[in-house]
Amino acid sequence: MLKPATIILGSLLFILAGCTTVPNDAPPTDWVTNNHEQNNEVARPPAAIPHLPPLVIITNAPAVKSNTPPAVTKTKTLQPATVPVFSWSSLNRWAIAHRLAQPHLLTKSPLTTYAISSSRGNMVLAIGSREAAWNGVTLHLGFAPEFIDDQVFIHGMDLQKNLEPLLIGPPLTPGSNRVVVIDPGHGGINGGTVSVLDKRAEKDFTLDWARRMKPRLEANGWQVILTRTNDSDMALSNRVMVAEAHHADLFISLHFNSVAPDQRPAGLATVCLTPMGLPSNLTRGYPDIVSQSFPNNDFDAQNLQLAERLQRALLHATAMEDRGVNRARFTGVLRGQHRPAVLIEAGFLSNPSEARRIADPMFRQKLAETVANAL
Numbered sequence: 358m359l360k361p362a363t364i365i366l367g368s369l370l371f372i373l374a375g376c377t378t379v380p381n382d383a384p385p386t387d388w389v390t391n392n393h394e395q396n397n398e399v400a401r402p403p404a405a406i407p408h409l410p411p412l413v414i415i416t417n418a419p420a421v422k423s424n425t426p427p428a429v430t431k432t433k434t435l436q437p438a439t440v441p442v443f444s445w446s447s448l449n450r451w452a453i454a455h456r457l458a459q460p461h462l463l464t465k466s467p468l469t470t471y472a473i474s475s476s477r478g479n480m481v482l483a484i485g486s487r488e489a490a491w492n493g494v495t496l497h498l499g500f501a502p503e504f505i506d507d508q509v510f511i512h513g514m515d516l517q518k519n520l521e522p523l524l525i526g527p528p529l530t531p532g533s534n535r536v537v538v539i540d541p542g543h544g545g546i547n548g549g550t551v552s553v554l555d556k557r558a559e560k561d562f563t564l565d566w567a568r569r570m571k572p573r574l575e576a577n578g579w580q581v582i583l584t585r586t587n588d589s590d591m592a593l594s595n596r597v598m599v600a601e602a603h604h605a606d607l608f609i610s611l612h613f614n615s616v617a618p619d620q621r622p623a624g625l626a627t628v629c630l631t632p633m634g635l636p637s638n639l640t641r642g643y644p645d646i647v648s649q650s651f652p653n654n655d656f657d658a659q660n661l662q663l664a665e666r667l668q669r670a671l672l673h674a675t676a677m678e679d680r681g682v683n684r685a686r687f688t689g690v691l692r693g694q695h696r697p698a699v700l701i702e703a704g705f706l707s708n709p710s711e712a713r714r715i716a717d718p719m720f721r722q723k724l725a726e727t728v729a730n731a732l
């Protein structure tokens with residue numbers, strides 16, 4: 358689980374925090390860790406990669422007009438050294454370069470909102486908001502679109518890493534092995550969060566969800582490996598190694614959320630690794646070094662496609678609130694993966710209504726079947 362704090366910023370943006378109650382004076386532990394597990398997990402924020410060359414972004418659009426305001430120039434540097442130089446591009450010109458129809462205005466209130474479409478669907482982008490929507494599913498951009506000279510400008514890395522994979526990129530295809538690793542979050546002394554109803558631990562619900570998923574996936578032709586099959590504690594690094602050892606094509610980590618004692622937040626979220634050059638929308642107090650890259654960044658496009666696919670399928674099956682496809686760098690269980698990897702948070706155990714649903718075996722069966730069928 359993670360721990361969201363909600364920020365109202367035009368539309369709802371949110372920051373998800375830790376899997377267990379986290380002391381205010383210390384950074385929270387990683388996703389699959391809790392306070393008992395810090396000794397063998399990635400319990401500290403990642404360090405910067407030294408001597409990383411500047412990231413040069415090449416966009417398909419021509420340079421920004423010369424009379425653009427200083428806020429959006431062709432290149433700008435956020436911070437020295439670790440932050441790459443980046444560019445902004447006119448969405449109109451990007452559309453022309455990719456033979457797409459011009460973006461069209463949807464509304465001017467409460468935010469000026471545009472849509473750009475391809476044969477795959479519609480991307481809705483709001484000026485000044487990092488929140489976007491792909492065919493109705495919430496996504497989080499690295500940078501809020503800006504409006505300059507009557508045109509929408511998008512950060513070059515957002516075009517490359519968020520718009521391209523969904524609008525025009527090659528579709529997600531399962532690997533040739535059809536091996537998927539399912540990771541039931543937590544285990545053993547690492548219980549994760551607990552239900553507000555009866556204190557039952559997250560680790561029990563995630564294991565049950567994974568066990569229900571296995572036969573459904575196998576019926577669909579997948580070889581399925583669970584990182585744990587009983588109530589055992591397991592280091593983050595070992596969960597990654599399970600996927601390595603089995604040459605897995607996909608990795609999916611299962612969790613439930615909590616913001617106890619706040620009982621109000623609800624909804625379903627997926628998380629995948631933030632592409633290099635973009636800020637995360639989830640940081641949980643960790644430094645978010647945009648110039649860092651991890652093995653799993655080789656799968657940026659597929660991570661987004663997989664997360665979006667799972668988020669959409671689960672929202673459709675459960676009618677839960679959409680907390681979107683989220684981007685994080687601190688997720689040790691994801692970032693070392695040499696395959697598309699996604700983490701799912703299927704509701705809040707701190708919300709009585711959602712805790713009741715999560716406690717229902719039929720609901721967990723639905724989660725299992727939905728994920729299995731979405732693959």
Ligand SMILES: [Zn+2]
Binds near residue numbers: 559
């Ligand atoms: Zn968890």
